[in-house]
Amino acid sequence: xxxxxxPVFLMxxxxxxxxxxxxxxxxxxxxxxxxxxxxxxxEAGSNTTGARHLRLSVKFYLTAILFVVFDIEAVFLYxxxxxxxxxxxxGFLEMLLFLTIxxxxxxxxxxxxxxxxxx
Amino acid sequence: MSWWIGVAPLLLLLGGGLLIMLxxxxxxxxxxxxTTTTVTLALSGAISFYVLLVDPVLAPAPELVTRYLxxxxxxxxxxxxxxxxxxxxxxxxxGYLREHGxxxxxxxxxxxxxxxxxxxxxxxxxxxxxxIGLETMSLGVYAMIAFRRRSARAAExxxxxxxxxxxxxxxxxxxxxxxxxxxxxxxxxxIAAAMAGGEASTKLVLLGLLLVVVGxxxxxxxxxxxxxxxxxxxxxxxxxxxxxxxxxxxAAFAVFVRxxxxxxxxxxxxxxxxxxxxxxxxxxxxxxxxxxxxxxGQSSVKRMLxxxxxxxAGYVLVGLGAAARVPELGVSSVLxxxxxxxxxxxLAFGxxxxxxSKGKEAVSYADLxxxxxxxxxxxxxxxxxxxxxxxxxxxAGFFGKYYVFxxxxxAGGGWVWLAVLGxxxxxxxxxxxxxxxxxxxxxxxxxxxxxAVPMKSGYVLVALVASAVFVMNLGLLPSTxxxxxxxxxxxxxxx
Numbered sequence: 001x002x003x004x005x006x007p008v009f010l011m012x013x014x015x016x017x018x019x020x021x022x023x024x025x026x027x028x029x030x031x032x033x034x035x036x037x038x039x040x041x042x043e044a045g046s047n048t049t050g051a052r053h054l055r056l057s058v059k060f061y062l063t064a065i066l067f068v069v070f071d072i073e074a075v076f077l078y079x080x081x082x083x084x085x086x087x088x089x090x091g092f093l094e095m096l097l098f099l100t101i102x103x104x105x106x107x108x109x110x111x112x113x114x115x116x117x118x119x
Numbered sequence: 120m121s122w123w124i125g126v127a128p129l130l131l132l133l134g135g136g137l138l139i140m141l142x143x144x145x146x147x148x149x150x151x152x153x154t155t156t157t158v159t160l161a162l163s164g165a166i167s168f169y170v171l172l173v174d175p176v177l178a179p180a181p182e183l184v185t186r187y188l189x190x191x192x193x194x195x196x197x198x199x200x201x202x203x204x205x206x207x208x209x210x211x212x213x214g215y216l217r218e219h220g221x222x223x224x225x226x227x228x229x230x231x232x233x234x235x236x237x238x239x240x241x242x243x244x245x246x247x248x249x250x251i252g253l254e255t256m257s258l259g260v261y262a263m264i265a266f267r268r269r270s271a272r273a274a275e276x277x278x279x280x281x282x283x284x285x286x287x288x289x290x291x292x293x294x295x296x297x298x299x300x301x302x303x304x305x306x307x308x309x310i311a312a313a314m315a316g317g318e319a320s321t322k323l324v325l326l327g328l329l330l331v332v333v334g335x336x337x338x339x340x341x342x343x344x345x346x347x348x349x350x351x352x353x354x355x356x357x358x359x360x361x362x363x364x365x366x367x368x369x370a371a372f373a374v375f376v377r378x379x380x381x382x383x384x385x386x387x388x389x390x391x392x393x394x395x396x397x398x399x400x401x402x403x404x405x406x407x408x409x410x411x412x413x414x415x416g417q418s419s420v421k422r423m424l425x426x427x428x429x430x431x432a433g434y435v436l437v438g439l440g441a442a443a444r445v446p447e448l449g450v451s452s453v454l455x456x457x458x459x460x461x462x463x464x465x466l467a468f469g470x471x472x473x474x475x476s477k478g479k480e481a482v483s484y485a486d487l488x489x490x491x492x493x494x495x496x497x498x499x500x501x502x503x504x505x506x507x508x509x510x511x512x513x514x515a516g517f518f519g520k521y522y523v524f525x526x527x528x529x530a531g532g533g534w535v536w537l538a539v540l541g542x543x544x545x546x547x548x549x550x551x552x553x554x555x556x557x558x559x560x561x562x563x564x565x566x567x568x569x570x571a572v573p574m575k576s577g578y579v580l581v582a583l584v585a586s587a588v589f590v591m592n593l594g595l596l597p598s599t600x601x602x603x604x605x606x607x608x609x610x611x612x613x614x
Binding site: 101102105107108111112 | 137141142143145226
């Protein structure tokens, strides 16, 4: 079994070695001329604004969690659709049940105002 | 009769939960949600109680169902216990949430779905169902603990339980992956077959089983996996604490019993995985001793009850471990104990809920001083609750303890010593339980100390009366429930 994975371990060893070498050599050999400009955190090239500890609105979280829920739905639907004929009526009813439950949660989230951004 | 009745309680909870969720979203007035939820839970439990009582001949369920969900008497027994515990909790919530200005429909929906997850967990016949049930149950509970959104205590308890719970779930999942690697099966029956057939890799299975035991020991809050318990129990609104201490604990023990008895109970396979009885004995010993000793030093009654629930997990583990030697006796004692513990704990927590109104809660022992004299009803409920937890005859707790320790004595060998340790540590427990009674009836509050004023709520009153009736009924006439427990145990161990 070990022989099968030998290339992987070799690759792991070489990668670690190369990375370590590159970092040590640059920090040892490279010239260092720190200026205040150079020491600030890099933020997409533009000037940094504001503090790091922002309080984000819970709305982002709600949207994200709803996205995950309906993303999972899509993940389930694709394999089901590709096996639709084999699964037959049983699979159809099963999926219908799943979608009903998900539909109820969507109605709930809607009614509770989770989909409204401005409120 | 059709096999559908075996899964009817689950379907009822699921359908009821979805409807109540919609009702919460659309209705303006939320007053009826507590009642609706309690009735749904009670109906669901009643179906299984009927199955246990009448014992009708059921058509065998299709393999498609039984592969993942057991439709046996053990499942029905835990349906009853979990639904009863959850129904009493939602009744308490009906009074508590309104009194403390927390009334929001989510609580009832979360409790319902969490109870649904608990019942799936108790009926799990496959590692996959086990994990799904466990997570469904836990997710609801995490949110219920954090229900007092503005309280730092609640947030702390919920975060602690959530993080540790996620780790425990990961450990359990890793364990079941190792068991699968060792046996090539995820269903409990398949694991048992692989163990008996001798094709299993013993080392992998043992390691996997150990990790699964760790994950489940976390959920039943056995020492040393109990760190989250006091904080989560204290931070949660008291009805949520009640729910966690009865329904969640019972469900975790249910799957514990089923997994160990189905997959690793066979003499052939226990010789390969002989690891679990001594491990459970060790867990039971430290849990009983630590739980009781730590409860001694508490000044908050709620925290004391949290440590007491840890100690009770230890007693149940004694019966569970003894089931390795005397399967039928051990399993039935565990079942009866959990039923007795559910009603006793619900009564004690219910009395604690009842004892305080908004701004005048009963938190510490000092708050209880003289409460029993000023308000005999509250005092009586609290006294019966803690006496039953203590194991005082003729309450439910007495017979629960008696059967568990009896099973240990019958198992012989080192289990007798474990029973002795159990009796000794529950004698230590008598101190902190009796302290509540003494304070309530024989002391007066200190000058100028805040005085707890009981709330007025029909919901809580109904919950208290119901659990008191069950506590006394199980104590005076234990035979009906005991026969059900024995029947469920016989079916499980195939005696």
